Amino acid sequence: MLELGDRIAVTKDGVRREGVLMPSVSGTVVIKMDSGYNAGFDPERSDVELVRKGKAPMVPPPPPLLRREGLPKVSILSTGGTIASKVDYRTGAVTSQFSAEEIISSIPELLEIANYDGRVIYNILSENMKAEYWQVLARAVGSEIEKGAEGVIVTHGTDTMTYTAAALSFMIKTPVPVVLVGSQRSSDRPSSDAAMNAISAAAVATSDIAEVTVVMHGTTSDDFALVHRGTRVRKMHTSRRDAFRSINCHPIAKVSYPDREIEVLGGHRRRGEAALEVNDGLESRCALVKYFPGAKPDLFEHYINSGYRGIVLEGTGLGHVASDWIKTIKSATDAGVPVVIASQCLRGRVCDRVYDTGRDILAAGGIEGGDTLPEVALVKLMWALANTSTVEEAKGLMKVSLAGEISSSTPTTV
Amino acid sequence: MLELGDRIAVTKDGVRREGVLMPSVSGTVVIKMDSGYNAGFDPERSDVELVRKGKAPMVPPPPPLLRREGLPKVSILSTGGTIASKVDYRTGAVTSQFSAEEIISSIPELLEIANYDGRVIYNILSENMKAEYWQVLARAVGSEIEKGAEGVIVTHGTDTMTYTAAALSFMIKTPVPVVLVGSQRSSDRPSSDAAMNAISAAAVATSDIAEVTVVMHGTTSDDFALVHRGTRVRKMHTSRRDAFRSINCHPIAKVSYPDREIEVLGGHRRRGEAALEVNDGLESRCALVKYFPGAKPDLFEHYINSGYRGIVLEGTGLGHVASDWIKTIKSATDAGVPVVIASQCLRGRVCDRVYDTGRDILAAGGIEGGDTLPEVALVKLMWALANTSTVEEAKGLMKVSLAGEISSSTPTTV
Numbered sequence: 001m002l003e004l005g006d007r008i009a010v011t012k013d014g015v016r017r018e019g020v021l022m023p024s025v026s027g028t029v030v031i032k033m034d035s036g037y038n039a040g041f042d043p044e045r046s047d048v049e050l051v052r053k054g055k056a057p058m059v060p061p062p063p064p065l066l067r068r069e070g071l072p073k074v075s076i077l078s079t080g081g082t083i084a085s086k087v088d089y090r091t092g093a094v095t096s097q098f099s100a101e102e103i104i105s106s107i108p109e110l111l112e113i114a115n116y117d118g119r120v121i122y123n124i125l126s127e128n129m130k131a132e133y134w135q136v137l138a139r140a141v142g143s144e145i146e147k148g149a150e151g152v153i154v155t156h157g158t159d160t161m162t163y164t165a166a167a168l169s170f171m172i173k174t175p176v177p178v179v180l181v182g183s184q185r186s187s188d189r190p191s192s193d194a195a196m197n198a199i200s201a202a203a204v205a206t207s208d209i210a211e212v213t214v215v216m217h218g219t220t221s222d223d224f225a226l227v228h229r230g231t232r233v234r235k236m237h238t239s240r241r242d243a244f245r246s247i248n249c250h251p252i253a254k255v256s257y258p259d260r261e262i263e264v265l266g267g268h269r270r271r272g273e274a275a276l277e278v279n280d281g282l283e284s285r286c287a288l289v290k291y292f293p294g295a296k297p298d299l300f301e302h303y304i305n306s307g308y309r310g311i312v313l314e315g316t317g318l319g320h321v322a323s324d325w326i327k328t329i330k331s332a333t334d335a336g337v338p339v340v341i342a343s344q345c346l347r348g349r350v351c352d353r354v355y356d357t358g359r360d361i362l363a364a365g366g367i368e369g370g371d372t373l374p375e376v377a378l379v380k381l382m383w384a385l386a387n388t389s390t391v392e393e394a395k396g397l398m399k400v401s402l403a404g405e406i407s408s409s410t411p412t413t414v
Numbered sequence: 415m416l417e418l419g420d421r422i423a424v425t426k427d428g429v430r431r432e433g434v435l436m437p438s439v440s441g442t443v444v445i446k447m448d449s450g451y452n453a454g455f456d457p458e459r460s461d462v463e464l465v466r467k468g469k470a471p472m473v474p475p476p477p478p479l480l481r482r483e484g485l486p487k488v489s490i491l492s493t494g495g496t497i498a499s500k501v502d503y504r505t506g507a508v509t510s511q512f513s514a515e516e517i518i519s520s521i522p523e524l525l526e527i528a529n530y531d532g533r534v535i536y537n538i539l540s541e542n543m544k545a546e547y548w549q550v551l552a553r554a555v556g557s558e559i560e561k562g563a564e565g566v567i568v569t570h571g572t573d574t575m576t577y578t579a580a581a582l583s584f585m586i587k588t589p590v591p592v593v594l595v596g597s598q599r600s601s602d603r604p605s606s607d608a609a610m611n612a613i614s615a616a617a618v619a620t621s622d623i624a625e626v627t628v629v630m631h632g633t634t635s636d637d638f639a640l641v642h643r644g645t646r647v648r649k650m651h652t653s654r655r656d657a658f659r660s661i662n663c664h665p666i667a668k669v670s671y672p673d674r675e676i677e678v679l680g681g682h683r684r685r686g687e688a689a690l691e692v693n694d695g696l697e698s699r700c701a702l703v704k705y706f707p708g709a710k711p712d713l714f715e716h717y718i719n720s721g722y723r724g725i726v727l728e729g730t731g732l733g734h735v736a737s738d739w740i741k742t743i744k745s746a747t748d749a750g751v752p753v754v755i756a757s758q759c760l761r762g763r764v765c766d767r768v769y770d771t772g773r774d775i776l777a778a779g780g781i782e783g784g785d786t787l788p789e790v791a792l793v794k795l796m797w798a799l800a801n802t803s804t805v806e807e808a809k810g811l812m813k814v815s816l817a818g819e820i821s822s823s824t825p826t827t828v
Contacts, residue, residue: 013741015774039770040737127734127771130708159731163707238732238762290704290728292792293577294544302716314704317573318652320541323454327427348652356453357541360429378706 005054010039012046020054022123030123038080040124067115072206074114074151075144076103079137079164080123103155107195113202113260114151119144126157126164126182131284131382134167141168141178142278151177151205153198158182158235158243161214165230166376169212169403170383173277177205178212180230184241193217193241200225200255207262209252210271212403216244218254227253227262231376231405234346247346248371249407281386286310288378290344291321297328304335310381310394312340313366314374318358319343319350326360333365338395340367340381342374367398370406380405419468424453426460434468436537444537452494454538481529486620488528488565489558490517493551493578494537517569521609527616527674528565531558540571540578540596545698545796548581555582555592556692565591565619567612572596572649572657575628579644580790583626583817584797587691591619592626594644598655607631607655614639614669621676623666624685626817630658632668641667641676645790645819648760661760662785663821695800700724702792704758705735711742718749724795724808726754727780728788732772733757733764740774747779752809754781754795756788781812784820794819 002008002021009018010031017039019031028040029048041048101118104110121140122133141152152174156164165180172178181201183194193216201215204227212230219242228246237243254263285308289299303311311332315321319341321329329339341361343350349371351358362368369377380402384394401407416422416435423432424445431453433445442454443462455462515532518524535554536547555566566588570578579594586592595615597608607630615629618641626644633656642660651657668677699722703713717725725746729735733755735743743753755775757764763785765772776782783791794816798808815821 015777033770125734125737125769125771127730128736130736159734160707235731235759236761238757238759238764240762243759243762284708287709288704288706290702292702292789293574294698295701296720298720299713299716302713306710306712316541317649320539320573322542322544323539343652345649345652345657347650348654348657350652355539356447357539363429375706 002048002050003054007051007054009049009051010041010046011049012041018051028122028124038123038125040128068111072114072150073148074116074153074202074205075147075149076116076118076153076155077137077140077144078103078118078120078123078155079133080125080157103198107198109195109199109258110202113199114206117144117149124157126160129157129160129164131167131282134164134171135280135282137164138168138171138278138280141172141174142276145174145176145276149176151179151202151207153201153205154178154180155198156180156182158184158216162230162233162235162244163375163379165212165214165228165233166379166405167282167383169230169405170380171278171280171282172212173274174212175210175272175274175276177207177209177271179205180212180214181216184217184239184243191241196222196257197225199260200257203255203260203262204253207253208271209262209264209268210273211252211269213252214244215255217241218251222257224257225255226251227255229268229404231380231403232373234373234375247373248348249404279383279387282382283309283385284382286312286378286382286385288312288314288374290314290374291316291325293322295322295325297325300328300332300339304332304337308337309385310338310340312342312369312374312378312381314342314344315350315361316344318355319361319366319368320355320357321361323357323360326357326364329361329366330364336391338367338381338385338391338398339365340369340377340398342369342372342377344374346373367395369398372406376405416462416464417468421465421468423463423465424455424460425463426455432465442536442538452537452539454542482525486528486564487562488530488567488616488619489561489563490530490532490567490569491551491554491558492517492532492534492537492569493547494539494571517612521612523609523613523672524616527613528620531563533558538571540574543571543574543578545581545696548578548585549694549696551578552582552585552692552694555586555588556690559588559590559690563590565593565621567615567619568592568594569612570594570596572598572630576644576647576649576658577789577793579626579628579642579647580793580819581696581797583644583819584794585692585694585696586626587688588626589624589686589688589690591621591623591685592644593619594626594628595630598631598653598657605655607636610636610671611639613674614671617669617674617676618667621667622685623676623678623682624687625666625683627666628658629669631655632665636671638671639669640665641669643682643818645794645817646787648787648789661787662762663818693797693801696796697723697799698796700726700792700796700799702726702728702788704728704788705730705739707736709736709739711739714742714746714753718746718751722751723799724752724754726756726783726788726791726795728756728758729764729775730758732769733775733780733782734769734771735775737771737774740771740778743775743780744778750805752781752795752799752805752812753779754783754791754812756783756786756791758788760787781809783812786820790819
């Protein structure tokens, strides 16, 4: 019988990895490797063996959370990622580093802002994120709000955080702030962004900004964080602390640090304005296709033959693809597979009415994504196909704003 | 017998379009439609009929170019695009608007800078660009330089201009400036960027910057243009005049307007430093795949089964994909299909040594693209596979800088 803290070896696809067995609630076997990083495995597709029994956790459990009268109640949901990866690399000791208790005990300023409850939803590398996990997370967020949370913080790996933020934005109508936060450098490294991001996230979770947002460093200094709308944000740098940027709109707000003043920069939904609603349907058989010169349209056939239900096409410029793709867009549309047009420029809006190619794309059934980011259009299409009764209805949704992801005119200064 | 200026109808794939027959040298039938925009057709796959005979061109041919003693000799090669689309929309009159003569007659300041020769290489919408056209263009640029051009300007549609710039950067070693230029708004519209961009391009074509560059507006005002390295530039907005930005490096230079002062911002190859060399091989069977959460790795099988020779994988963050892709990367690599890793963040560099997923990708044979843009990595892979005798040699080239597309460390301020 394996126990947490045991050193085990997991062999999958011929590759053997050793590490210490970690807590996990998603059914995955998670090990902490000697490198300090975690790896998760499907137990049904891996061989697991005991290397040696572990010692009892070497770190004492954190003290129960202090509760202060009069502070709002915030839930911290943990999904994995760098922000939750503080650990003793040398001993490999199993600690409850994913709990709210551990995060708070390492960042005592958080206690000035709220009283917290914490839950580990799962513990995955964010590049392994997929639609099913978004659904689990959306239900968990809804359940915390039902139980009285006045704000929810979701800690998340940065690689796919903006996809998750978009998914939660479409799945949840929230009366309270739902804040995704992560860190580009873990809290046990010099110049970690974990503490400032977490404190800023807590400030937003207790604010009047009742939307799904991403809160991360605004600059490479520790001077302020930005509050990005969940459908309008993109990781624009592989490693910088200020990698997250609002695209095609201004951030909702700035949070100054360390004084935590929130300066609102744009309109937002206010606390209590919407009633809680969780619509967690997602059609995972949707694909994002990036066009490139010479790309062959038969990729669409591959997707249609594989049972895909929707495609987002990242065209060039205003949303253009080569003329020989037009017929394929029509075939996909005729087969009931909506094709949404976005632009690989990322900034600006597609406009298929200016040039002839664009008008041909529209005539073939292509749906203009406006100024929606390609990745957000993908997640929206997954949601729209699962939450409507006809494809035509889903196509209609792609043209209107459901969660601030599309606007009738894009500000020219962003 | 159809003549230029005739009104014709072209029917292709069941769609009939009318317009005025335009000059074309690529074997394509090009018509100017009533909307003012051009469409090109393969004559072997279209039905062409005469609607009515045209009048002789209503615009007199431009006067022969004045030659001024002592000015350098610059060739203007035209490939189509908005910058070459000045036309009388109302009459549909055929003018030689694609020639150097016409461009210069509408922008007289150009005559202060150089003496020009012009050639129409082809006249396509830039979204129809593909590897074969890049090869034709590279040979044409080489031939102009051989004939004594002291600088070459390529006018190009903006949608795929940066892909073409990358392709020319790898195919041509040039002793003189090779400048790509376009416009976001055609010269007969208010606030066109065509004149300033063309004048700035001419200034760079007669400068000491002997590289393949893209010269476009630096701001939304007419104050300066930026000179971007051909392997480091990306169209980052669908419609703004300052859409083109250097990524992961500073622009090579600024060109102030209207005084045309060139301020060099970074190192560059100088005039005469390299001998002319054109290596125009390109392996067009290469694909760019953008990863997204839940994406299925069987896309690789589709490409390998379709005879593709190389794949660039646009991962999340530092270059990550879900764990179930690792095995597929190994299969592709084992099948002799190199897989190059880039990041959809665009800014920053992939680094597959930090996290476990990355190390698995490297162990499976994935090749780190450093801070090369995904689109540039694709074009480079096309070139590397065609200009080496083994796949291993091509893979080796992907890790080193051939035309400034990769650096050992990325500046943190770009």
